[in-house]
Amino acid sequence: MQTIKKMVIIASLITILVISGSWIYIEYFATRRLIISTTTSLYNTGLLDAIKEEFKKKYPLDINIISAGTGLAIQHAKNGDADVVLVHSPALEASFLTDGVGVCRKIIAYNFFVIIGPASDPACVNGTGPIEALQRIVNYGRSHAGYVWVSRGDNSGTHNAEKTLWKKTGFNYTLLSKEPWYVSRQGGMGETLMMTDEYLGYTLTDMGTYLAYFKQELIELVPLITRGKDLLNVYSVIAVKPSTVANQTLHSSINFRDSIAFIRYLASDEGQTLIENYGVSEYGQNLFYGAVRVLKNEPDSEIAQWIREYAFINGTECPPEYRYGQNSLYS
Numbered sequence: 001m002q003t004i005k006k007m008v009i010i011a012s013l014i015t016i017l018v019i020s021g022s023w024i025y026i027e028y029f030a031t032r033r034l035i036i037s038t039t040t041s042l043y044n045t046g047l048l049d050a051i052k053e054e055f056k057k058k059y060p061l062d063i064n065i066i067s068a069g070t071g072l073a074i075q076h077a078k079n080g081d082a083d084v085v086l087v088h089s090p091a092l093e094a095s096f097l098t099d100g101v102g103v104c105r106k107i108i109a110y111n112f113f114v115i116i117g118p119a120s121d122p123a124c125v126n127g128t129g130p131i132e133a134l135q136r137i138v139n140y141g142r143s144h145a146g147y148v149w150v151s152r153g154d155n156s157g158t159h160n161a162e163k164t165l166w167k168k169t170g171f172n173y174t175l176l177s178k179e180p181w182y183v184s185r186q187g188g189m190g191e192t193l194m195m196t197d198e199y200l201g202y203t204l205t206d207m208g209t210y211l212a213y214f215k216q217e218l219i220e221l222v223p224l225i226t227r228g229k230d231l232l233n234v235y236s237v238i239a240v241k242p243s244t245v246a247n248q249t250l251h252s253s254i255n256f257r258d259s260i261a262f263i264r265y266l267a268s269d270e271g272q273t274l275i276e277n278y279g280v281s282e283y284g285q286n287l288f289y290g291a292v293r294v295l296k297n298e299p300d301s302e303i304a305q306w307i308r309e310y311a312f313i314n315g316t317e318c319p320p321e322y323r324y325g326q327n328s329l330y331s
Helices: 003-011 040-044 047-058 070-078 090-098 130-142 157-169 189-199 207-215 256-267 269-277 291-297 302-311
Strands: 013-020 023-030 033-038 062-067 084-087 102-117 149-151 182-184 203-206 222-225 232-240
Touching (some): 033 047, 033 256, 047 256, 070 084, 070 090, 070 157, 084 090, 090 102, 090 232, 102 130, 102 207, 102 269, 130 157, 189 203, 189 207, 232 256, 232 302, 256 269, 291 302
Parallel strands (some): 033 062, 149 182
Antiparallel strands (some): 102 222, 102 232
16 A cells, blocks of 8 residues: 555545536635655755755745655555655665666765764774774773663664675674664664764764754764765665566556656756755755766776775666666766
8 A cells, every 4th residue: 555655646646626507516726736755864955855945946836845764664665655855875775776676877976974073072983984983982882881872763764784794894783783873763864863962872873964964953962984985975865667567566556757867967067066965054065965066077996986885786876777778967
């Protein structure tokens, strides 16, 4: 059952009472709608709302946003409850394509995850790299009582990035997550930040959500490890394929045409400028960087190489068999 999509469609219907002679009847006029399932970081920072308002100036749509971790955002799309997804977990995105549901993947933005903790930094991670920082946090956690590391634990893009970092550090995540100093919030980034602040612990977060919560004085934690190849965070937009896949019929109401228009807007100069400039005046720094320009205009730069190594699938942002006739997105 496509419960979410049905509710959205019903909400978008305009009912008009018409009186003609002795007859009274109701006519329904459905507006075109686009349902976007997105990761929490793009929603919590307000970036997606800003994009929505600018996009609606060009396409007067009824746009609805579902905010969830990447895993759940993709599941909504698999259920047929979304037209397009905005997510940040290359491994999950690759499965979304190969499962026959996602098409036309386009990398549109990047920033860096950050490891944050109390200003006192009891594990002494400040000034180190992410791998050494995690090793020190483990050593500190094993020698002190109480929770030291707080994980989202929700199969989000951030949670999957965390698990990758633990693996690079040389730990078995399944065993590590059962140790008494490690706690899983099983929730969104905002809730995880609040819990980490309560315990004066450490966590991995996207910079945008951190800055939003810090500016609102909801947390007092500070960034300790802020940049580097191992902390790269890449965002992609993927349309939902409007056809029968995996023995499940996706509703014909999938709005593929406007999904492609949305993807093209995000990849355009206007969309990339909006992404680059969002939040700079308020926070004094970039929350996100446009990835389209980097990959196209600076292919030999270090960051372009990092993006290709981290986020490309079989050597490209979208393998040809999943481009669904939209090859011009990749020229």
